[in-house]
Amino acid sequence: MKISARNSLKGKVEEVKEGVVTATIKMKIETPGEITATITKEAVEDLGLKVGDEVMAIIKSSEVMIAKK
Amino acid sequence: MKISARNSLKGKVEEVKEGVVTATIKMKIETPGEITATITKEAVEDLGLKVGDEVMAIIKSSEVMIAKK
Amino acid sequence: MKISARNSLKGKVEEVKEGVVTATIKMKIETPGEITATITKEAVEDLGLKVGDEVMAIIKSSEVMIAKK
Amino acid sequence: MKISARNSLKGKVEEVKEGVVTATIKMKIETPGEITATITKEAVEDLGLKVGDEVMAIIKSSEVMIAKK
Amino acid sequence: MKISARNSLKGKVEEVKEGVVTATIKMKIETPGEITATITKEAVEDLGLKVGDEVMAIIKSSEVMIAKK
Amino acid sequence: MKISARNSLKGKVEEVKEGVVTATIKMKIETPGEITATITKEAVEDLGLKVGDEVMAIIKSSEVMIAKK
Numbered sequence: 001m002k003i004s005a006r007n008s009l010k011g012k013v014e015e016v017k018e019g020v021v022t023a024t025i026k027m028k029i030e031t032p033g034e035i036t037a038t039i040t041k042e043a044v045e046d047l048g049l050k051v052g053d054e055v056m057a058i059i060k061s062s063e064v065m066i067a068k069k
Numbered sequence: 070m071k072i073s074a075r076n077s078l079k080g081k082v083e084e085v086k087e088g089v090v091t092a093t094i095k096m097k098i099e100t101p102g103e104i105t106a107t108i109t110k111e112a113v114e115d116l117g118l119k120v121g122d123e124v125m126a127i128i129k130s131s132e133v134m135i136a137k138k
Numbered sequence: 139m140k141i142s143a144r145n146s147l148k149g150k151v152e153e154v155k156e157g158v159v160t161a162t163i164k165m166k167i168e169t170p171g172e173i174t175a176t177i178t179k180e181a182v183e184d185l186g187l188k189v190g191d192e193v194m195a196i197i198k199s200s201e202v203m204i205a206k207k
Numbered sequence: 208m209k210i211s212a213r214n215s216l217k218g219k220v221e222e223v224k225e226g227v228v229t230a231t232i233k234m235k236i237e238t239p240g241e242i243t244a245t246i247t248k249e250a251v252e253d254l255g256l257k258v259g260d261e262v263m264a265i266i267k268s269s270e271v272m273i274a275k276k
Numbered sequence: 277m278k279i280s281a282r283n284s285l286k287g288k289v290e291e292v293k294e295g296v297v298t299a300t301i302k303m304k305i306e307t308p309g310e311i312t313a314t315i316t317k318e319a320v321e322d323l324g325l326k327v328g329d330e331v332m333a334i335i336k337s338s339e340v341m342i343a344k345k
Numbered sequence: 346m347k348i349s350a351r352n353s354l355k356g357k358v359e360e361v362k363e364g365v366v367t368a369t370i371k372m373k374i375e376t377p378g379e380i381t382a383t384i385t386k387e388a389v390e391d392l393g394l395k396v397g398d399e400v401m402a403i404i405k406s407s408e409v410m411i412a413k414k
Contacts, residue, residue, distance in 0.1 A: 041087050189220050330357060
């Protein structure tokens with residue numbers, strides 16, 4: 001099964017914190033990988049993004065899914 | 070400025086591909102970090118998630134933002 | 139009132155589970171409809187997506203809204 | 208491989224429309240399934256959601272992923 | 277028709293920029309309203325959020341839908 | 346630090362409601378600003394969106410982040 005989502009980062013679960021209907025999972029990324037971001041062209045120009053720039057990928061925790069074999 | 074988003078991964082831009090209104094950025098994560106995911110408690114039980122499990126964080130590229138100093 | 143969101147699936151509420159600030163709703167889709175997905179062109183090529191392919195639409199529950207008349 | 212995302216709807220690709228960096232996929236859902244939505248408890252109260260209600264699941268196309276075997 | 281989404285800001289379209297499959301809409305908010313954000317409790321503590329704080333609501337443009345009568 | 350997210354609305358926290366792992370923040374927007382939405386071109390045509398149209402920006406609360414200095 002292949003998924004269209006471009007980002008999959010391998011790691012180990014460090015913490016499971018359960019609420020009533022939701023839960024937060026903390027995992028440690030073990031091997032540094034590649035991240036793909038789809039943003040507006042306007043943002044690319046506004047930030048002056050170009051190859052070699054030092055940047056941060058910012059991701060809201062509600063947008064992260066967990067997959068397990 | 071501090072942001073509520075729990076995930077920020079540091080890296081270097083490898084590719085900038087511009088469309089008409091959107092663009093995709095590929096970046097290489099340099100230092101493995103920690104990822105926080107907010108999922109349903111039902112998913113935690115369904116996957117049997119517990120500390121030490123080998124998992125994958127799956128993230129759609131449209132959910133990734135880029136920040137630059 | 140028309141909304142830009144491309145997907146609206148009609149159904150009946152089967153379960154309402156309330157937490158402290160969030161809740162999960164389970165609904166049964168009654169009539170099979172059409173789903174539109176916006177993904178990267180790279181994913182289309184990677185999965186070799188073409189008309190007629192048997193696929194799955196995967197959606198995180200935090201991305202689903204509920205509308206009621 | 209099991210994923211935390213609660214919603215997976217099976218169907219057949221009807222249209223693939225490619226842009227420069229993104230693409231839209233239209234698929235026909237073949238078998239009506241169940242949808243899980245995580246919303247605020249405030250919304251549950253505001254809409255008066257209860258078992259048996261006729262509702263619509265509304266999903267932005269940028270939140271839909273495609274998986275293929 | 278009532279929707280579970282907590283945020284609806286009224287305004288006027290200022291710009292429509294079309295790509296091949298996606299488009300960006302710029303609108304001017306006319307009347308200041310209220311914004312609801314669902315974040316992790318950890319973020320509330322990390323930012324020390326309390327009533328009266330001057331803050332910013334940050335929203336990725338791919339998460340904004342447009343509705344029209 | 347500049348972020349690719351196109352929308353940042355300034356305001357004051359009015360309410361903080363904590364659950365077990367998530368929380369909802371209500372803030373009052375003080376100065377009306379501009380909103381950018383990325384939607385499908387199909388939606389632009391379906392809604393007949395053009396400059397000057399009175400519209401609503403609809404945003405799910407789980408998509409809103411909070412930033413504080």
